[in-house]
Amino acid sequence: MSVDQSQTIYISITAPDRPGLISAITARLFDLGANLADTSFAVLGTGCEFTAVCTIASEISIDDISGDLGQLPELSEARIKVEPFDFEATQAANAQITHRIEITGGDRPGLVARLTEAFLDYDANVVRMNSVHVPGEEGRNKYVTRFAVYIPSARAATCLAAISNTAQQLDCTCTAIEI
Numbered sequence: 431m432s433v434d435q436s437q438t439i440y441i442s443i444t445a446p447d448r449p450g451l452i453s454a455i456t457a458r459l460f461d462l463g464a465n466l467a468d469t470s471f472a473v474l475g476t477g478c479e480f481t482a483v484c485t486i487a488s489e490i491s492i493d494d495i496s497g498d499l500g501q502l503p504e505l506s507e508a509r510i511k512v513e514p515f516d517f518e519a520t521q522a523a524n525a526q527i528t529h530r531i532e533i534t535g536g537d538r539p540g541l542v543a544r545l546t547e548a549f550l551d552y553d554a555n556v557v558r559m560n561s562v563h564v565p566g567e568e569g570r571n572k573y574v575t576r577f578a579v580y581i582p583s584a585r586a587a588t589c590l591a592a593i594s595n596t597a598q599q600l601d602c603t604c605t606a607i608e609i
Contacts, residue, residue, distance in 0.1 A: 535602030
């Protein structure tokens with residue numbers, strides 16, 4: 431498939447979580463001739479979200495792709511969105527993960543806002559983020575927030591120190607590893 435004969439699309443599917451969803455979706459996209467680029471899947475409560483950027487032949491309409499996916503039994507209760515992807519499909523250099531950071535502690539309103547502000551101060555780019563609520567012992571809930579980030583090497587040590595200090599101010603622990 432040449433560049434002139436293909437289109438880049440974005441697919442977002444939200445559905446009840448169940449085994450086999452990824453397999454069913456990606457098999458159908460393969461059957462349609464789609465080539466997956468950035469793709470992610472996450473469980474969100476009892477639901478899930480599958481997102482993908484892919485290239486597919488221009489003669490296949492967005493409505494046809496959406497309709498075809500909607501015929502899958504696994505997606506009978508899903509919300510399916512297919513639309514043109516108007517950005518470059520290849521990630522920029524600042525999307526290459528250099529560090530993984532995990533913040534753990536009690537519920538701290540504003541935690542994500544404070545941490546992401548600190549990343550911004552050091553020209554760091556959050557590539558992925560996920561946060562989960564983990565029921566704890568004796569009714570003490572624990573929240574775990576994980577960041578996969580790009581931090582310029584010259585600013586990494588000071589950025590990581592700032593993130594750790596911010597976490598400590600909010601009574602959270604912080605662990606970081608360089609990739």
